[in-house]
Amino acid sequence: MTAPRSPQDLAQALDTTGYLAGEGLSVAAFLALELQRPLFCEGEPGTGKTSLATALSEALGLPLIRLQCHEGIDATQALYDWDFPRQLLHLRTLEAAGDLDPEAAERSLYTRRFLLARPLLQALTEAPCVLLIDEVDRADDEFEAFLLQVLDENTVTIPEYGEVRAATPPLAVLTSNRTRDVHDALKRRCLYHWLDHPDLPQEVAILRRRIPGINAALATQVASAVQALRRMELLKPPGVAESLDWARALSALGRDALDAQSAAATLGAVLKYREDLDRVARQGLDALLAR
Amino acid sequence: MGCDERAADPLTGAVGFARVLRAAGVPVGTDAAGRYLRALGAVDLAERRQVYWAGRATLCRGPEDIPVYDLAFQSWFGDAPPPGAARGGRVREARIAGLSPVPRGGAGREDEADGEALRVAAGDTEILRHRDIAELTPAERAHLDRMLAGLRAGPPTRPALRRRPARTGPVDPRRTLRRTVAAGGEPVRPVHHRRARRPRRVVLLIDVSGSMRPYADALLRFAHAVTHGASGGGARTDVEVFSLGTRLTRLTRAFGSRDAETALAAAGRAVPDWAGGTRLGETLGVFLERHGRRGMARGATVVIFSDGWERGDSALLGTQVALLRRLAHAVIWVNPHAGAAGFQPVQSGMAAALPHVDRLLAGHSLATLQRLLLEVRDA
Numbered sequence: 001m002t003a004p005r006s007p008q009d010l011a012q013a014l015d016t017t018g019y020l021a022g023e024g025l026s027v028a029a030f031l032a033l034e035l036q037r038p039l040f041c042e043g044e045p046g047t048g049k050t051s052l053a054t055a056l057s058e059a060l061g062l063p064l065i066r067l068q069c070h071e072g073i074d075a076t077q078a079l080y081d082w083d084f085p086r087q088l089l090h091l092r093t094l095e096a097a098g099d100l101d102p103e104a105a106e107r108s109l110y111t112r113r114f115l116l117a118r119p120l121l122q123a124l125t126e127a128p129c130v131l132l133i134d135e136v137d138r139a140d141d142e143f144e145a146f147l148l149q150v151l152d153e154n155t156v157t158i159p160e161y162g163e164v165r166a167a168t169p170p171l172a173v174l175t176s177n178r179t180r181d182v183h184d185a186l187k188r189r190c191l192y193h194w195l196d197h198p199d200l201p202q203e204v205a206i207l208r209r210r211i212p213g214i215n216a217a218l219a220t221q222v223a224s225a226v227q228a229l230r231r232m233e234l235l236k237p238p239g240v241a242e243s244l245d246w247a248r249a250l251s252a253l254g255r256d257a258l259d260a261q262s263a264a265a266t267l268g269a270v271l272k273y274r275e276d277l278d279r280v281a282r283q284g285l286d287a288l289l290a291r
Numbered sequence: 292m293g294c295d296e297r298a299a300d301p302l303t304g305a306v307g308f309a310r311v312l313r314a315a316g317v318p319v320g321t322d323a324a325g326r327y328l329r330a331l332g333a334v335d336l337a338e339r340r341q342v343y344w345a346g347r348a349t350l351c352r353g354p355e356d357i358p359v360y361d362l363a364f365q366s367w368f369g370d371a372p373p374p375g376a377a378r379g380g381r382v383r384e385a386r387i388a389g390l391s392p393v394p395r396g397g398a399g400r401e402d403e404a405d406g407e408a409l410r411v412a413a414g415d416t417e418i419l420r421h422r423d424i425a426e427l428t429p430a431e432r433a434h435l436d437r438m439l440a441g442l443r444a445g446p447p448t449r450p451a452l453r454r455r456p457a458r459t460g461p462v463d464p465r466r467t468l469r470r471t472v473a474a475g476g477e478p479v480r481p482v483h484h485r486r487a488r489r490p491r492r493v494v495l496l497i498d499v500s501g502s503m504r505p506y507a508d509a510l511l512r513f514a515h516a517v518t519h520g521a522s523g524g525g526a527r528t529d530v531e532v533f534s535l536g537t538r539l540t541r542l543t544r545a546f547g548s549r550d551a552e553t554a555l556a557a558a559g560r561a562v563p564d565w566a567g568g569t570r571l572g573e574t575l576g577v578f579l580e581r582h583g584r585r586g587m588a589r590g591a592t593v594v595i596f597s598d599g600w601e602r603g604d605s606a607l608l609g610t611q612v613a614l615l616r617r618l619a620h621a622v623i624w625v626n627p628h629a630g631a632a633g634f635q636p637v638q639s640g641m642a643a644a645l646p647h648v649d650r651l652l653a654g655h656s657l658a659t660l661q662r663l664l665l666e667v668r669d670a
Contacts, residue, residue: 006335007344024347027344028344028347028348031334031348034330034333035326035330184352187352187353188352191326191348191349192347192349192352194351194353
């Protein structure tokens with residue numbers, strides 16, 4: 001599509017992909033596009049941070065490049081690496097052919113064809129695109145510092161090769177589950193949005209939007225039961241993904257209403273800890289469904 | 292109120308709003324403020340809700356900022372934030388005390404409001420300063436909390452390895468000689484140098500057992516002020532905070548937030564043994580085992596806040612404090628009861644620890660805590 005002209009415009013485009021963005025989120029995402037700034041999304045797990053990036057790429061017709069962060073992630077996993085075996089092979093071939101000019105050989109080793117582009121470099125060379133940097137809170141401080149340069153200047157310097165600069169900066173979406181505080185310097189460069197669990201009407205709308213053929217009554221029942229679960233101080237309160245799973249599980253079993261029996265059979269789609277299941281069982285499923 | 296003029300000149304209005312937000316405790320840098328202005332250029336200014344969200348996306352940096360942002364938005368633009376907007380802020384209730392200096396009116400009244408707050412503070416401070424924290428009314432306590440948050444002390448420092456040129460101090464022979472050579476052998480004024488200073492680590496161990504209950508909250512606030520107060524100007528302070536009781540809990544991370552209420556709430560969630568029993572010797576042993584010996588206590592100024600009521604083995608406490616003393620630069624024991632007339636360190640734990648402590652101080656009032664800050668700096 002063409003670039004959205006207003007937050008409402010963007011929200012509509014996201015809507016066609018099945019992602020219901022609230023007003024705040026659509027303003028934040030619109031500004032990220034308009035100001036060419038990364039968007040930093042924080043919130044409880046399962047509130048749609050990651051799927052926002054997918055939806056944005058689909059709505060804007062841009063490729064999605066994803067970088068999953070983890071502890072100990074470093075530049076060679078995120079940025080680029082040299083294809084060492086192929087370089088070695090290339091060198092052997094040159095040797096066998098007998099024309100080994102050491103300087104020329106070395107120069108030929110550090111060219112684009114031996115460069116393995118990891119997500120960040122890929123995003124810079126393929127831009128415009130949507131770059132998802134997922135769960136940045138899992139990476140280490142050092143990695144954040146390294147991200148700063150990439151996000152700030154949309155440039156990467158590879159010592160043996162030179163500088164790679166993005167023609168248009170990628171639309172970067174960073175997500176964090178707040179397992180650790182992300183450094184202020186990184187947040188300062190981003191637009192910030194806190195994603196909350198949706199309220200009841202919103203969640204009903206999401207269920208109906210994402211699961212074709214679900215009836216309104218079941219969607220409302222599932223959504224209100226999930227909302228009740230979220231108020232129960234569980235170890236892992238269910239996110240939107242869980243309520244979608246739950247509704248799908250019920251449809252798969254051919255149930256079109258949520259009663260105590262069908263809830264008991266499918267509760268595993270929503271609750272992922274034994275302690276949580278025990279707790280809900282103790283309070284009684286009926287209490288959960290009454291609301 | 293004046294929200295129409297502000298809409299007429301969005302730039303002035305936006306800059307003013309950024310200032311209000313900063314005063315309310317959300318750290319708004321010039322870069323964020325600049326981005327805010329650009330964001331306002333991109334949204335529809337007539338749509339108050341878009342103005343709200345544009346500000347939130349550019350000025351907030353965490354869920355704890357959002358309730359403050361909402362209140363500031365309301366006070367500045369005179370509009371209630373969009374319904375349901377503040378759901379992310381579970382800490383809203385706790386933030387209200389920190390918000391009181393926010394001017395409710397326009398920019399013109401800002402200074403006035405500040406001055407008023409200061410006058411009130413000046414009047415009450417003298418009385419409050421010397422009162423025992425345990426005997427304060429809730430209102431006085433709230434006032435004390437604000438004063439504690441305002442505590443400032445230079446970070447304690449230790450001499451660094453390197454020397455730096457200085458106006459006075461010992462003569463730097465090398466530099467003086469070089470100058471002399473440069474001057475063609477003529478004698479020049481001698482150049483002085485001194486040891487540079489580096490921040491010294493401070494370790495605060497706070498007893499949160501039942502007998503310390505009336506003081507625990509104020510002491511945690513004090514610890515928060517030490518963590519953040521000194522780091523504002525230049526040198527970063529290196530402060531570690533632990534709670535002692537029946538177990539040891541590291542609170543340094545919980546104290547990461549600049550906002551005292553948020554930090555205290557986080558600390559409250561982290562400590563599993565509030566107002567429980569005391570096994571000082573054992574918990575101190577755990578501290579030494581896990582952190583102290585690995586370097587955290589080495590060369591640090593360690594402050595133990597406790598009344599010394601030991602339910603465990605007090606001989607064990609004695610040996611642990613002795614161990615700590617050998618690792619640390621200084622061990623300061625702060626006992627809230629030490630300020631009372633006729634105090635004798637006869638509690639079993641206190642008596643066992645006393646021979647190995649550099650200083651025993653009172654810590655029952657703001658004045659004694661201020662004194663403690665100086666002691667920590669100069670230890």
